[in-house]
Amino acid sequence: MTDLNQAIETLSHHEEGVFPRKALETLLDNQEAVNPQLLDYLESVAIDPTGTIESWQTDFLVVALFLLAQFRDVRAYQPLIKLLNKLDSETDWILGEEGLSRILASVCDGDVTPLQALAENPEIAEYIRSEAFYALLTLVCRGQWDKSALHDYCRRMLEGGLNYEGGYLRISLTHICEMMMFSDLLETIRNCYQKWPEMSEFIRFDEVEESLQSGEADEFGLSFHRDYITDAIADLEKHACFVAGDGAEGDDLDGFDLSELFGSPDDVASEVEGFFANAETQETFVRDLPKVGRNDPCPCGSGKKFKKCCGK
Template sequence: MQALLESIRYNEGKFPRKELQQLIDNKEEAIPHLLAIVEEVINHPDAYLDEPSRIDLIYSLYLLAQFRETRLYPLFIQFLNLPEADMDAFLGDVVTEGVGRILASVYSDDITPVQKIIENEELDEFIRGQGLHALSILVLHGRLEREWVIDYFRGLLEEKCSEEYPTFNAQIISSLADLYGQEAYDVMKRAYEKQLVDTMMIELDDVERILKMPMDVVLENHRKDHHFQFIEDTIKELEWWACFEQERKKPPLLSKVWTNKDNIYPKPTNPAIKVEKIGRNDPCTCGSGKKYKKCCGK
């Protein structure tokens, strides 16, 4: 097992399909070792970052999420709360494409730790937003009550909506829209009127367009969307990443979009390999004034 773990420690440009499959096949033996990797990073974050080609943390998180290993839940919460940590350096685009899904996959019926992530203003706004996203996923898959979560999101928008965090405010509204939060429409509208929302992420027109659709259609579309599903297959999740040199077509994965019309899933980058690309939250190069992910990056 130790030799197998060493073989996935670094990214050497080739996807370790065989090795990951062996870990999956030997799940019970692998789990304690994968948890130990996460603990090692929590205890010695600088040492992990000093080896920029390391990738075993990402493999460990995805595998443990696939295994529904609830022992990862408190560890992952602790990791996300690392003081002054730059999560992009650890996770790359997993910050926005995977953190919420991993949290939801290993959730262990105690919502308080996720709420603390969401409400911690010292954390990156996108990490806080992934806490919101985790709750949305849990609602869509029947683990949490929709009405309670919408009421919680509405309370955040009413009580903790600060002009200092327009990105986070937009993510609250995005999450309300994901769950067809008609009940919170007035609060969302006031946030726009007060100019508290990053409109490059979501505009009031986007919200209103969703709320004109039947609720069951919106919720079912999101349940089918890759971004709202639990981690089920680590190999399929990661094998097509740009940091692996593979000559094959990317699998079709749905992207999280308001009207569910697009089917392009932006490639995550791996922090172990520097990949030059337009950031999903950078201004779009077409000059529209919108963020890339809301424009040509859809």
């Protein structure tokens, strides 16, 4: 088996929590040889994503997408669009949860029409539709689409052009308005909040209003969308599929003496009694935070899902 084939095999059956840097470097060093294989794989998944899932052949997909994006291979655009149009909320997990918008922007060569069609397709997962909107933002940041065109598109979507009932996608569009400082769309956004009050579960309207009236673009949020994929290894190193699951760190307490942290049983009982006695006289403290689902956009504005950002 050649080094290239071995690297592909490693990446196709990677161990969770182990980052395959050497295998990725091998593929990056052999772009000319690996490119056709990446494209063939993507096209096969696009033809039959359900079969790919059922045969447990999805591990390599995230890697292939990031590498094709770094290579700026526009031949990946159509099969990727074809794949995304076939995925719903039950199957979109095969894409991973970071970087999709920047991958789309990296391979589309400025062709926004398929992106807009993707964003407006009511039959596919809302997460994918949201990422298509953010891909348009990246294109504006890279000078491949006019800011005024994005402004008009956001206005059209928020004013009724979006075939969608709910707050999730309108929050994505609102976030883009904040990052681009489309302050003249404030009243349009206000109307959306009045019609879809669940938008406040992500971010309150008064916060959006303050942001748009400040005259300062959301640079922190924009930092997650500004660039193409230029360093696949750096992006994949932080990707959920290569990060150990919750509880992977700090499980080994062998040899750690916990006795110094606690008093005698009588001391502990006394402390507990005192705690509950005091608690009876205290008012209940309730955090005034919006309810955010694990798969909803994170309220911090990163553009990531809550469970992969502040909800970790």
